Amino acid sequence: MVRRSVRDFDESDVRVRPNRRGSRPRTKDRPKHEDAVTARVVAVDRGRWRTVVAEGTAQQRAVTAMRARELGRSPVVPGDLVGLVGDVSGRDGTLARIVRIQERSSFLRRSADDDDATERPLVANVDLMVMVTALADPEPRGGMIDRCLVAAYVAGVEALLVLTKADLRSPEEFLAAYAPLGLEHVVTRRESPAESEDPARPGVVGLEELRERLSGRISVLVGHSGVGKSTLLNALVPGTDRATGQVNDVTGRGRHTSSSALALQLPGDDGWVIDTPGVRSFGLGHVDPEQLLDAFADLADLAEECPRGCTHLEDAPDCALDELVEQGRAGTAGPTRLASYRRLAEVLRRNDPWDV
Template sequence: MSRKLADSYADIDPDSFDRPARRTRPRTKDRPDYSKAELGRVITVDRGRFRCQMLDGGQMVSAAKARQLGRKGVIVGDVVRIVGDTSGAEGTLARIVEATPRATVLRRTADDNDPSERPLVANADQLMIVCALADPPPRTGMIDRILVAAYDASITPIICLTKSDLAAPDEIVALYRPLDVPIVVTQPGSDLTEADDLLDGHVTVLVGHSGVGKSTLINRLVPEAQRSIGEVNEVTGRGRHTSTSAIALRLPTGSGWVIDTPGVRSFGLSHVTAQSVLGAFGDLSDVTQDCPRGCRHTSDEPECALDEALARGELDAGRLASFRRIIGAVSEPGSGESR
């Protein structure tokens, strides 16, 4: 500090400064009441701007997020309260001030050692796992992991097998049939009535590897979506990311939504416990009440009650094997990579 600056501070008498007068700044514990603010559904997020569809009126509105909501306070699928200009007119910007309680949240982590959860989608009641039967080849490890995430979030899973014109679905169908998960098989130009029936009246999030045909399926389910379609690398067998952010789309029937998400190459499960997965299997959960404390319910547990029930003919062997494969994704964590 220069001598001149030091001397200037020396001339200041700190006692000459009075305390600010009381009540010069309004202070209150009362918070604004947004209970009557208009409601909208978050459709997509792009660089800090939220595209929302108003529930009453249906117009699309661009909005910013109030700072107090935090970085992860609003995600695609959220039903939010919006104030300001909600006309949807060009150049207008409203403000999201509150997110209503979420019925469900689909989460993942970058890998199995990452403690940071990444909320992907809110308020979905179904999760459709999209898997190609060829080009790229099916990865059952990824299907298992996404099933675990669905069970943990209390979201009903569906498996959609695409590109059945390139390979038969029988082996994959047999692998997952014991779990009582609906399985839809599609190929270019095939009838999608079964898929339409499963999606009608629900909010369904689609998850899968890049290149498995998610965007193609979305474009057939919602023709005006016009989602970009990528190709699969012939060397790596992996697809190229074409969807860069999640987007919610209303089905043509008007009674359901589908949420397209960017393709994933890993699905970490560090936020999931084996017990939360077991809760999705009521018939097996009841049996495990007789397991010793600390039992992981895997095939190498010496006194697991599931094995005893199987020996007595009380359980289906295929269902137990499938459950143990699913629970293994949590009990034996890896990097989160598909297998």
């Protein structure tokens, strides 16, 4: 037997165990999934996405899906249109995969705090934000409406104010504060025993007007807990059975009854309405003041004549907007538009997401 010195060995004499986990050659080419089926996301539940395939046809069906690894951390929210592969039959126990998210027409979000730019996505592809607030029980708080308006304007989404419980208090005083904004509104109340065919289950007066506003649109309901969002949804889409709750006698605030966002189709309509959980804070840390100004395109053009660093607020020195609006350069609605912009810009400056 010939003995070999250490110097006689090289790397070819060393047995290397193959790394099984990395043995498959990697490629940057991703599958195109040209056979993916389009679906609309209607709910998110513990790592599973509930979707609707073949929307608006006789073949419409519910399909449960999981997120494909290639999507990374891209948020998938109710209202999203996605591409599905795998088993899209919708049979019990089957699971499809979400492999792509289609380009969104709008994307509503909020942050936990005004100095926290981390976005919390709410819904996608909506064209109407329905801000629901009660006139009493709980008491209305305009801060929530102002903040929702900022988020809606920045996202390019129309806004509608719905005032509930008008049987407890007249809406005139509250609406007067929003008249300068030109905000569209609907007022609802419970039917009185004399009006109701079934006193044990009174209907909602004003529901038909609301239904007309929502028809053919993709809407999202936003508001505090206890303001009546779930009651409206149950009336709009019978059989929904969204839980409704009472207002706390001590805090004057509602209890969370909806724990997750849910998209529902309006009966006999191609419209959708998305109910969201009641929120206790609505941060705007993801919104840049310039984004809000851009939402007021007529004012944004005029603001180019302002000095550098101008905040465009009422106390801003040498702000050109005042004089230009006074001259009529912004049109007949100029003063109203400027007041509306400054009101919402003040919301961003206050930096208090709990002022809702």
